[in-house]
Amino acid sequence: MTDEREAVRRFEPYADHLAFVISDAEATEDVFDGDTWDRAVDTWRIAVERHCIVVGTARYDYVPVTVALLNTPPEVESLDAFDHVVEADILLPSGKMAVTGATELPNEVEPVPLPAGRYRIRVVYAQTDRRAVRCDLEGVGDHLEYQLTMWPTDADLGVHVLKQGPSPWAY
DSSP: OOSOEEEEEEEOOBOGGGEEEEEETTOOSSSOOTTTGGGSOGGGSEEEETTEEEEEOSOSSBOOEEEEEESSOOOOOOOTTOSEEEEEEEEETTSEEEEEETTSOGGGSOOEEOOSEEEEEEEEEEEOSOOOTTOOTTSSSOOEEEEEEEEEOSSOOOOEEEEOOOSSOOO
16 A cells, blocks of 8 residues: 555454444534434444444454554555445544444543544454454454544545445344
């Protein structure tokens, strides 16, 4: 990949309720609430609010998440190695991003500083041998790694599934 990466960070949120959340750490509206997932389209495997993206997971467990921040959109690459790929937009006006479990509050984690603005996020679901440090090896569900690539954008392009994974996909 020829893109210059500004930052690559690894997280292991607890995916309680089979989800983790990427959000603006200081936003108080248009964030994840009890109804966000109910409004999501099943085939997306994500739910989107203005200031957050909720990523559905295959396990109710600690999950490995990689976030790469790029200066420009990534090059188009083969999606054959991935189970599911979807893109969506998020507004991060505070310049602080939080990666949390579904019931964790953004102020309970160390925020990731980044330039304030709108970002396009590509969420990749990939089979992996990598396990979260505290994962339950006997737990139910596929071991997936959630690879998020994000870059600044001016336009809101909505949700777009680049590769539809199999259904059912979890449990």
